[in-house]
Amino acid sequence: MGIKQLNAFQIIPLVIGLGATFFGFKLIKEVYLINNSQISWLFVLAVFNWLSLIVLLIFLSLILDASKKGLGKLDVVIYLLSRGKKK
Numbered sequence: 001m002g003i004k005q006l007n008a009f010q011i012i013p014l015v016i017g018l019g020a021t022f023f024g025f026k027l028i029k030e031v032y033l034i035n036n037s038q039i040s041w042l043f044v045l046a047v048f049n050w051l052s053l054i055v056l057l058i059f060l061s062l063i064l065d066a067s068k069k070g071l072g073k074l075d076v077v078i079y080l081l082s083r084g085k086k087k
Contacts, residue, residue: 027050
């Protein structure tokens with residue numbers, strides 16, 4: 001298998017995902033410390049929203065990958081159709 005180079009559409013979600021993970025964890029830690037290390041509704045809400053964001057970023061990455069593969073297959077179909085018309 002050849003090594004694939006990363007393009008901007010793969011790097012941008014990676015950077016956003018890593019940033020959201022880091023800053024989300026930091027903010028959740030701050031909320032936990034503000035509440036004297038007790039779990040509150042604000043803490044539960046912050047954790048839920050953070051995990052939802054992480055899941056959405058994972059789905060975004062999967063959708064981008066699937067659309068990229070679909071465009072590659074579409075190029076092959078267009079090539080085959082254009083080759084068939086030349087005959």
